[in-house]
Amino acid sequence: MSRQLALGAAMLLAAFVVCHMLGLREQVSVLSGTPPPAGGGDPLLGVAYALAWFGGVVFAPILAIAAGVLAVVDRLLSRRSAPARTAPPPR
Template sequence: MSRDLALGAALLVVAFAACHLLGLREHVSVLSGTPPPAGGGDASLGAAYALAWFGAVVFAPILAIAAGMLAAVDRLRARRSAPSGPARPPG
């Protein structure tokens, strides 16, 4: 479960990096009603960049922290349930 959360956080960051490398940042100005400097902006590209940014900045850290906490709890549970040594017979 913690690996799934960590993978989700990584995918959000990779999606944002891909949008940034593709140059979608210029299209975000369309969302405020101003044309991008290069001209011919597409609102859907601006929305995609904004959603990727929010995913990377807001949700990815939450998922990463949750993955770390879940891994720590799983490790503590494994330590408590593991036998500490050879069992002695009663008596």
């Protein structure tokens, strides 16, 4: 489960990085009703960047922390449930 959470965090962060590298940051200004500096502007691209930003900045760290905590808890529980090694009975 912790690997799935970590993978989800990585995917959200990767989506944000891709949107940022494509230059979609300027398109967010369309959401407030102002034209982007380069002109034009697609509101859907602005929404896509905003969602990617929230995913990468807000949700990805939460998932990464949850994955780390879950991994530590799983490791601690597996150590507790492991059978204790005992010496063989005397003859």
